[in-house]
Amino acid sequence: MATATSMFYWGYAIVLSKFVIFFIDTGIAKSFGVLIPTMVKRLDTNYATVGLICSMPSTLMYLLSPLVKLFLTETNTRVVAISGGLLCGTCIAACAFFTNVVAIGVSLTLSGLGLSMSFIPIHLALNDFFPEKYVLMNTICLYGYTAGSMLLPILMEKSLEAYGYYGAFLILGGVAYNSMACATTLRKVPTRSTSNEAQDHITSNDRKCVSRAKPLPEETPLFRQIQVEDEEEEHEEGVPEQSGLIQSKKCRIKEREIPLELQSTCIRTFFQACKGSCGLFREPFFASTIPIQFLQAYTSYSWMLFLVPHTEQLGIPSSKAVYLSTIGGIGGIIGRTVFVVFLGKGVNAFAVYIPVGCVCTATFLLDFVSSDYRSRVVLAFLQGFSFFIEDTMLSTLCKEAVFDDMNTATALTTVAFWTGMGATAAGIFTGYLFDITQSFTKVFIILGITHAFKVGHLFIVAIILFKRKR
Structure with missing residues (x-):
């Protein structure tokens, strides 16, 4: 009993580790929002290419999750996770010394592989430790997203001014090395014998x-x-089978x-x-939510990557534009806290997602209204408030739209895969849209239309789930 109790409390160390992994993931994505203009000039290329290679760490962290999950069945999870943290930090730091787009792209791709090797074992371990409270615990972990989006862009802005391009990448690599410490917290949950x-x-x-x-x-x-x-069988009961x-x-x-x-x-x-x-072959309803998973990642990562460049294009200095990420993070902290309170009160999560999604859609569609700094602050706050509530949607789908608990682990890695696909599209397609339109305002309005499709699909899913529960 003492061992089981101590292992239960050790689960909170897994919560902290996943918090840090999310901090690193989102912090890297938002930091590239600060570095992208400098990288475009330094590498003499376009926004689509730089957006693609900068999305690689976050993209592959999720995209490679099914492969990493299979690899974990034959290997020590802690060794895999520690090796991944070492690979991620080394490759990001190495980008400081490369001047070629291909070399940086390969390096950031390998860093995404390393980040996935650290993330997936911790991601699955959280569900093992908290099978009944997974949505709540994962929501607490997602505060790492908010903290990373608030702090690391400012750190990168100050590092870029103080130490230049090389120093900024070395510091970012040092932040990524902290995933190794997270990997050391992995433990196995005691279960019945096979x-x-x-x-x-x-x-x-x-x-x-x-x-x-x-x-x-x-x-x-x-x-x-x-x-x-x-x-006759009754006479054979004494014979061991x-x-x-x-x-x-x-x-x-x-x-x-x-x-x-x-x-x-x-x-x-x-x-x-x-x-x-075959896992999700028995979960057709969950499979129908894949467009929601993809579009959620696409819109949120597009916002993270291009919020600062969009603000700079409007004529706002970089030293002020970078604080919009922090303001969005503050809105995210408030939004996530409100969501946790609602969960504690027993409010249905979808009753929160739908109105919040409508607000987020409106902020993108109204992007053309004003370009002054105060208006951008309000929009960034509301977008952060909305996105950092909506990112809990994926864990909720894994619990609510999956009807057999045996398929939950497969659902978690499926969500991670489509999140990676959405992050890939965010880097390359959104950058390509800007290269065509030369206007981030038009790009953000297109994001609003895309977000509206996601909210409409989610509304249909919520109605079906409500009817099934009744």
Whole structure:
């Protein structure tokens, strides 16, 4: 009991570690918002290319999650996570010495691989430690997103002024090295032995095979034959059975003797088990929410990468523009705290997401209204308030839209994959839109239209879930 209790409290160390990983991830993305104009000039390239390579760390942290999850089944998770932190920090620091777009792109790609190797073990460990309170604990971890978006852009701005381009990248690499410390907190949650679980699974399947069959009339020869076999089995109870093989054999013998209309139930059970091994094939409703997962990442990462360049294009100095990230972070802290309070009061999460999403959509569609600094402060605050509530939406979908808890881990890595795809699109497609339009105002209005589609889809999902609960 003492061991189980201590392991439960150790789960809060996992919460802190995931907080730091999120701090690093978002901090890197927002820091590139400060560095992108300098990188475009230094590398003599366009915004689409720089936006793509700068999105690589966050993109691949999520995009490679299914691959990393498979790799973890054969390897020590702590070793993988520590190695990933070392790779991430080294590659980001190495960017300070490269002057070629391809070299920096490869380096940032490898840093994304390293960040994924650190993130996924901690991401899955949180669900293992808090299976019933995952949404709440993950929401607390997401404060790391807010803190990173507030602090690291200012740190990069001051580092760029004090130490130049080289120093800024070296400091950013040093921040990424902290993921190694997070990896050392990984522990395994004590569970029942595999053999017991396998035996329970076999027993439950045998029970289903028998209980779902229609009862046979007692006067039939088939009933008398099965009754005789049951009596013979009672004499064999004292004989130890190995790994349930005898039980499985008996079940197969009975299936051959039971009429076809009774065998169909067991056949359906078999195919359902095969589908269950494929994870989300049994979760079509969750699969229908993939566009929400993609668009959530696309709009939020586009905002993080291009908020500061957009403000600078409006004629606001970089020294003032960088503080919009901090203001957005403050709005995020307030928004996330309000959301946690609502969760504690038992308010349905979707009842919060829909109105907040409408507010966020309006802030993008009204981007053309004014270009003065006060207006940008208000818009940045509301966008931060909204986005840092909406980013909890993905963990909520993993719990609410997945109806079999056995598929939760697969759902978590699926969400991470599509988040990576959205972050990739945010870097390259949003940068490409700016290269075509030469106006971040038009780009942000397009983001508002995209965000509106996501909110509409989410509204449909919320209605379906509400009807199912009723």
